[in-house]
Amino acid sequence: MEQDATITRKALGRAAFLGDLYDARKEEFCGLSLLKSELPATIISNMDVPSTRLEYDFSDTFEEKFNKLDVQAQLKINVLAGLFKLEGSGKYLGDEKKSYKSVKCTLIYDIRTKEETFTIGNEKLEKLISYDAIKMPDATHVVVGIKWGANVFASFEFENKENYQKKYIEGILQANMEKIALSIKGSGSVQFTEDENQLKTSLSIKFFGDIIPQDEELPQTFEKTLELMKKVPSYLTKFNNGKGKPLEYTLYPLKNVEKFFQLETRIKRTLIDLNLETITLLEKEFDDLLQAKQKFNDFYNEVNENSDFVASDNLGEIYKKSHQIKTCEAAFREQIATKLVEVRSGTKKPITIEKILTKFHEKPGFIMDISAFIEKYTKLITTIKQIAVFKENKIIYLGKRDASDVLPMQNNGDIYLFYMNEELKIRNNQLYEDSYHYFLDLVRDVEKKQSKFVIIDYNIHPEVKTKKEIKICYYRNGKLVADDLYKSKKESLSWCIAKSQLTSSTLRKPATTTKLSIPCAGIKLNYHCPREKKTWTCEKCQTSIEYGYDNTFYCSCGGAAAESYSFKCSSPLHPDEFLTFTKDDLERYLPNKDAENEVNILLLGETGVGKSTFINAFINYLTFSSLEEAAKEELRAGIFTKFIITDDNCMERTIKIGYDDNECTVEGQSSTQYAKAHVFHIDDLTLRIIDTPGIGDTRGIEMDKQNLQNTLSYISNYGHLNGICILLKPNNSRLNLEFRYCIKELLTNLHKKATDNIVFCFTNCRGTFYKPGDTLPALRTLLKDLEEQSGVSIPLQSNIFCFDNESFRFLAALKQGVQFNDDDKSDFSKSWTRSVKMTENMISYILKCPTHKIKETITLNESRSLIMELCKPIAEISQNIQLNIKLAQDRKKELAANELSINELEDKLYIPQVELVPVSLDYPRTVCTQPKCTKVVTSNGIAKVDYLTHCHPHCYLQGVPPNTIDHSALRKCDAMVNGICKICGCSWTTHMHITYENKQEIKYDIDDNVQKMIREKTSNYELIVALNNHCDRLIEELQYEQGVITKIAAKFAYFTRKNAIAVFNDDLENYLEHLIKEEEGKRSAGSQNSSIIDGLKTMKNSYKEQQRVFDQAIRNNREYEEVELSQIPQLVGQLYSLTHNGEQLKQIVEELKYGKCRAIKFKEEKHDIIPKRSNKKDNVIVAGIKHIWKTVY
Known part of the structure; x- marks a missing residue:
């Protein structure tokens, strides 16, 4: 907008006179006057305007200063752009505060004296105008008025290096400003206290004024400032006859002068003002x-x-x-x-x-x-600030002037060097934080030893020759002790450790244990240790401590009473000592064996249905929130997985992931070789997924039966089952023999009350739209037939769940470089999401099922395991009874046929009795079962196998069930080289582990009456009669025990029939017949498989015989009452109390139990659920489990 009006401008130290020309475009005086000579006093109008303004201000910005001094808007921009030089008091506007932290206060002393003006319209003025001057093209205005006086600014700036609160500093400055102002105004003298002078050391004072004497030293204290400010009025009188200096000018447009005096200059004096917004x-x-x-x-x-x-x-x-x-x-x-x-x-x-x-x-x-x-460079400043803290803690931050390489050599004693730089700190932030806090812990812990602690930045010391990595080097007397001290101590730093002085290596760990999870003893002793539960590690062997539900803790060292342990958690608040619980406090934190915080889920299914993939996928579902997140991280595999994938170029690639000696890679054989639990800890909840060998193994039905019995033995070590998942493929459209056999073989081994806990899980369901597919009608028909046969109904509706865990295989392939297009990735991502949701639904269903508890119902593992454990010893004892009866009868005949003297009678007095004495081995022993490596020892018609070749007498291989031939883990026995035993030369497939052996020992039974008669030298005839009577009593007692054993075995058989879903798999005989026909067809084609056919026929006959014997036992039991769970221990007690055979029976059963427990205890694998640090929330399944668990329990 073009400006033609009269304007005003602050002088800002610029000197000018009435009539001087001004260029408003550059906001500067032209150095020329419009007048030829000085204005006569008669033309000038003078007015006295005396005023004084004294104030202080904390203005800091240009905007605040301009407003305070009332600087005109157009002039502001020229000041900011530096279009003219500020003089006198105007320099105040150019005085910038250099530090953002500093505090600045300005004392303003403003004195006004006179105003001088003249009017362009005065007739006398025309003769004074210089026509040459008015032709000056740069001029836009002429000075027609001046306001006189003086401005003095005293600026106080506090440097504030200590970074005090600004309000605090402002308060002190304000107090001083008020005292100065009061004193200048004549309100009396003031004194500046020591408190108000405390700013002196960091205070700078500047003066900006129009009348400040140049020959005097400017003050730098509040007192001197006050003295100077009081002299300002007297200084003013020395300038321009007391008027002072120009403070503001009134400027008249030259256009109007030309117009008024009718002067033609043809000069374009355009002046466009900037708008206020700009x-x-x-x-x-x-x-x-x-x-x-x-x-x-x-x-x-x-x-x-x-x-x-x-x-x-x-x-x-x-x-x-x-x-x-x-x-x-x-x-x-x-x-x-x-x-x-x-x-x-x-x-x-x-x-x-x-x-x-x-x-x-x-x-x-x-x-x-x-x-x-x-x-x-924020982090650089943080480091600089830390250096001061380091100094306070006697930590040296090595500067550039200090040599880093000779430092360790120049110090006797201990020196710790912490190497790092900012790049490594950003790249490995967690390692840096952990190492740094460990370094500070060292400073605190070894402070009394007068050790030296030094931080070395690789960027400051590029000459350092060591590998550029975050680490703490430890030197002692100039020699390197540890190149990376934190790395060597890293694992133990996060451990919560416990110890006992009473640990015994002879204590056997129970089959069922749980990881010890209790708070630290420090919570009871006011040490402020965190109250949450922690897992504990043995200080000596550095393995996890487990609790056996028997007031005993176990680790690799052995075991010890729980109350003998002392604890030291990893919290920095824990003192440098081990702390103990009282016995009562400790018992409050220890869990019960069948606590409700355990969920046990059993997986069953035919070979190849995908149990292993199910578990691998489950582990990753718990760990990652999405497929995309899992793809960025390391894939977790609890079970070895191998499969073949065809890429876009139709090339086959074999994908392998994970390692587990429980997995077999032989085609057709069950991938999982024996039962194994995968354990997940979710807060206080222990979730246990029990993987089992598949049914339908190509090694035959005997292997299926062995696998199932091993599974039953395995789960007998747990208190309850929450779910029994039967995994099925969704594409078994026909009710064929193999399908019926597999399903019924599973159900045959389940107790009928377990039906409430059975769920059917269909795998690989992406191709059937996440539905059960053609398998469901076939399964429904099979279960209906079973209900008609046994009266047991298994639900088949809300307990059906459909999965597609192929997203795990996708991840495995992706990790090994297989490329997928975006559509495939999207499909697998959707599959992941649906399977995660289905897994959550399945767990939710299982958690709401009644638990399958041993003490409340006749559970699968207890009933089957007990009968199985007694079956073999009852048979062996029965054989032994018959042997002993025969031996007694033979001695009786011998006595009857001879009349003996007292001496001869004494030789025949002792009746030989054979006992089976089980001898436990404290370790597994590898033996070969081949005929050349064994010897059958026959004694009185009783055959026993003696394993001659002890291929590895003391085997350290863990996880091999005893008495199991052809177990895959035996390939790793030290006796094997390339699958062949270096001791006997036989294949590993003919070997097994034994953990006890029965030894026959001969004892001699004697009648006390006979001994008495001998001592009394009774007649031969009486002695013979006495011996015969003793033999008769022994035979009678043995026959009685035989009858008791037979009756109890019959009761067990009846008990099984009453409680099993199905006693026998009635499809087994048909399935065997089917397999026999298949093999006979192969033989017609030239296959040499006669031994296979004979084996299948023998198995068929054996199956029929088992049915006959079982039915006979049931018929024998008709006169007895029904057997309930509570009676089972009583019946076992009767067996154990038998005079002649009870103790042997008990020892054999105990050794069998211990042998199984010892094999099982190595087969629980713990999986830590460690979500990404960026994930503050649990993933869907973990959150769902926690919610349902809290709701249901």
């Missing part, structure tokens, strides 16, 4: 730039003062940035100044100014770049 925008930009510079100056000064601890490259970059900021600011002011004049002259549009702002926003060295640069 002025405000520019004012803010300069304020923002000022603040950015202040913050950079603080940063620069801090770095410069600590340059010895800053890398040379960083210093160079910071110095370069400082120069760049100054250059950029100068260029910005210059461009604004140039364009401002052009805009005011009308040659450029105002938008030009705004374009300059936009351009500079992107320039290096301007506002945004300065902020980003400071932000980039």
Whole structure:
């Protein structure tokens, strides 16, 4: 907008006179007067305007200063752009606070004296006008009025290096300003207290004024400042006859002068004012730039003062940035100044100014770049601040002037060197944080030893020869003890450790244990240890401590009473000592064996249905929140998996992931070789998924039966089952023999009350739209037939779940470089999501099922395991009874046929009796079962196998069930080389582990009456009669025990029939017949498989015989009452109390139980659920399990 009006402008130290010409476009005086001579006093109007203003102000920005001094809007921009030089009191506007932290207060002393003006319309003026001067093209205005007086500014700036609160400093400054103001106004004398003078050391005082004497030293204290300010009125009288100095000018447009005096100059005096919006925008930009510079100056000064601890490259970059900021600011002011004049002259549009702002926003060295640069070095400033803390703690932060390589050699005693730099700190932040806190722990722990602690930054010391990694080196007397102390101690740092002085290696760990999870003893002793439960590690063997539900803790060292342990958790609040619980406090935290915080789920299914993949997928479902997250992290595999995939080029690739000696890779054989539990801890909940060998193994039905019996033995070690998952494929459309056999073989081994816990899980369901597919009708028919036969109904509706765990295989292939397109990735992502949801639904269903508890119902594992354990010893004892009866009868015949003397009778007095004495081995022994490596020992018709070849007498291989031939883990026995035994030369497939052996021992039975008669030298005849009577009693007692054993075995058989879903798999005979026909068809084609056919026929006959014997036992039991769970221990007790055979029976059963427990105890694999650190929330399944668990229990 073009300006033709009279305007005013602050003098800002600029001196001019009435009639002087002014260029409003550049806001400067032209150095020429419009008048030929001085104005007569009669033309000038004088007015006295005396006034005094005394105040203080904490203004810091340009905007605040301009407003305080009432600087005109158009003049502001010229001041900011530096279009003219500020003089006198005007220099106050150019005094920028250098530090953002500093506090600044200004005392303003403003005195007004006179106003002088003249009027252009005065007739006398025309003769005084210089026509040459009015032709000056740069001039736009003439001075027609001046306001006189003086301004004095005293600026107090506190450096504030200590970073005090600004309000605190302002309060002290304000108190001093008020005292100075009161004293100047004549309100009496004041005194500055010591408290108010405490700022002296960091306080600088500047003076800006129009009448400040130049020959006097300017004051630097509050007292001296007060003295100077009181002299200002007297200084004023010395200038311009007491008028002082010009403070403001009134400027009249030359256009109007020309017009009034009718002068023709043809000079275009265009003056376009900037709009207020642009002025405000520019004012803010300069304020923002000022603040950015202040913050950079603080940063620069801090770095410069600590340059010895800053890398040379960083210093160079910071110095370069400082120069760049100054250059950029100068260029910005210059461009604004140039364009401002052009805009005011009308040659450029105002938008030009705004374009300059936009351009500079992107320039290096301007506002945004300065902020980003400071932000980039935030961590450097943090490090610099830490150095002061390090010094307080006697930690040396090695500067550039200190040599790093000779440091360890110059010190006797211990020295710890912490190597790092900012790049490594960012790249391995967790390692840095852990190492740093460990370093500080060392400082605290070894402070009394006068050790030295040094931090070395690789960027400050590039000459360091060691590998550039975060580490703590430990030297003692100049010699390197540990190159990476934290790494060597890393594992133990996070451990919570416990110890006992009473550990015994002879204590046997029970089959069922749980990881010890209790709080630290420190919570009871006011040491502020965290109250949450922790898992504990043995201080000596460094293995996890487990609890056997028997008030005993176990580890690799052995076991000891729980109350004998002391504890030290990893919390920094724990004192440097082990703490103990009282017995009562400890018992409060120990769990019960069948606690409700355990969920046991059994997986059953035919070979190849995908149990192993199910578990591998389940582990990853619990760990990752999505398929995308899992793809970025290391894949977790609890079970070895191998499969073949065809890539886009139709090339086959074999994918292998994981390792487990429980897995077999032979085609057709069950991948899982024996039962194994996979354990997951979710808060206080223990979730146990029990993997089992598949049914339908190509090694035959005997292997299926062995696998099932091993599974039953395995789960007998747990208190309850929550779920029994039968896994099925969704595409078995026909009710064929193999399908019927597999399903019924599973159900035959389940108790009928377990039906409430059975769920059917269909795998690989993506191809059947996540439905059961054609298998469901076949399964429904099979279960209906079973209900008609046994009266047991198995539900088949809400207990059906459909999965597709192929997303795990996708991840496995992806990790090994197989490429997938986006559509495939999307499909597998959806599959993952649906399977996760289905897994959550399945767990939810199982958690709501009644638990299958041993003490409340006749459970699968207890009933089957008990009968199985007694079957073999009852048979062996029965054989032994018959042998002993025969031996007694033979002796009786011998006595009857001879009349013996007393001496001869004494020789025959002792009746030989054979006992089976089980001898336990404290370790597994590897033996060969081949005929050449064994010997059958026959004694009185009783055959026993003696294993002659002890291929590995003391085998350390773990996890091999005893008395199991052809177990895959035996390939790793030390006796095997490339699958062949180096002791006997036989294949590993003919070997097995034994953990006890029965030894026959001969004892001699004697009658006390006979012994008495001998001592009394009774007649031969009487002795013979007595011996015969003893033999008769022995035979009678043995026959009685035989009858008891037979009756109890019959009761067990009846018990099984009553409680099993099905006693026998009635499809087994048909399935065997089917297999026999298949093999006979192969023989017709030339296959040499006669031995296979004979074996299948023998198995068929054996099956029929088993049915006959079982039915006969049931018939024998008709006269007995029904057997309930509570009676089972009583019946077992009757067997154990038998006079002649009870103890043998008990020892044999106990050894069988122990042999199984010892094999099982190595087969629980714990899986830690460790979500990503970025995930603050649990994933879907974990969150769901926690919610359902809290709701149900």
